[in-house]
Amino acid sequence: MHVENITKAGFLNVEIDPSLDIFAEIGKLKKEKNAVILAHYYQEPDIQDVADYIGDSLGLAQKAANTNADIIVFAGVHFMAETAKILNPHKKVLLPDLRAGCSLSDSCPPPLFKVFKEMHPDHLVISYINCSAGIKALSDIICTSSNAQQIVESLPKEQKIIFAPDKNLGGYINKMTGRNMLLWNGACMVHEIFSTEKIIKLKNRHPDAKVIAHPECEEPVLQLADFIGSTTQLLKYTETNKSNSFIVATEAGILHKMRLNTPAKTFIAAPPDNSCACNDCPHMKLNTLEKLYICMKYEQPEIIMDEEIRIASKIPIDRMLQLSHQLGLIG
Ligand code: 13P
Ligand code: SF4
Secondary structure, rough: OHHHHHHHHHOOOOOOOOOOHHHHHHHHHHHHOOEEEEOOOOOHHHHHHHHEEEEEEHHHHHHHHHHHOOEEEEEEEEEHHHHHHOOOOOOOOOOOOOOOOHHHHHHOHHHHHHHHHHHOOEEEOOOOOEOOOOHHHHHHHEEEOOOOHHHHHHHOOOOOOEEEEHHHHHHHHHHHHHHEEEEOOEEOOOOOOOOOOHHHHHHHHHOOEEEEEEEOOHHHHHHHHHHEEEEEHHHHHHHOOOOOOEEEOOOOOOOHHHHHHHHEEEHHHHHHOOOOOOHHOOOOOHHHHHHHHHHHHHHEEEOOOOHHHHHHHHHHHHHHHHHHHHOOOOO
16 A cells, blocks of 8 residues: 555555464564554553553653664554654654544644744743644643653743643643643643543542542542542552552543552543543544554554654753653653
């Protein structure tokens, strides 16, 4: 199939022999091609099980920056694979389905953000990693939900800051740091779906359960939380906290790792504000084990970037990695 067709479809549409042991084949391809599979916690359980590393956005960026593999297979969404490519221009970066986007990233188009930035020339721009390379290129520092608070606190109190694209994470950081950052009005469709009413009802039925939430959730949900953190921080909390049950307000994929790490504990997905029983990210879930196998076998679809944008977007990512080292947040 031609590259243009893959770009249109998002993935290579190749039939797989149903008798094939895909897990074993992926293992073979990893060795043959010196490939590494980096996966986010929101990926389906099968993908998490074949991954070499599963992590949050900061951990994944750090792994991507340090890998010796020739091919990076990124099981996550486009901005994550793009970040890996920004850091590794000479490596092949594959994404099982190119259509795996992100509603939060989409809520901040570069041309509009450029105008917003020009309206506030005395502001420094901190952007959450969930944004396109075009937004990263317009930013001074990138952050993730693991390091946003510390990065903001490392700047002088009087420094004026624009925070993009997530108004919920930005609002939470404003509250935690006492800053008054100017917020871009973006949000994640998955983290804005939770129902406070249903979480309160659940909490009444499970009074000992701790409510844990990702800071991309809206303020009323965060107010109900006993603990707020990035996906890795939420996972660690469930391992170290004495409680035996947790109501989890983030994408449901993380429950797989939580259940694997502490099988005796109970994990309940926080209910969304609609009749659907799940809170899956439709973008993350476009990647499947079959698409992962096909993309490794044919080395398509691949992330291709404009070199000028890549160079400009690398500067604020490097600053984030450097600051995270200095602040002791990564090894
Ligand atoms: P983290 O895993 O960095 O907490 O990010 C969550 C998320 O929404 C990724 O898209
Ligand atoms: Fe984007 Fe939200 Fe999906 Fe994360 S969960 S990839 S922020 S849409």
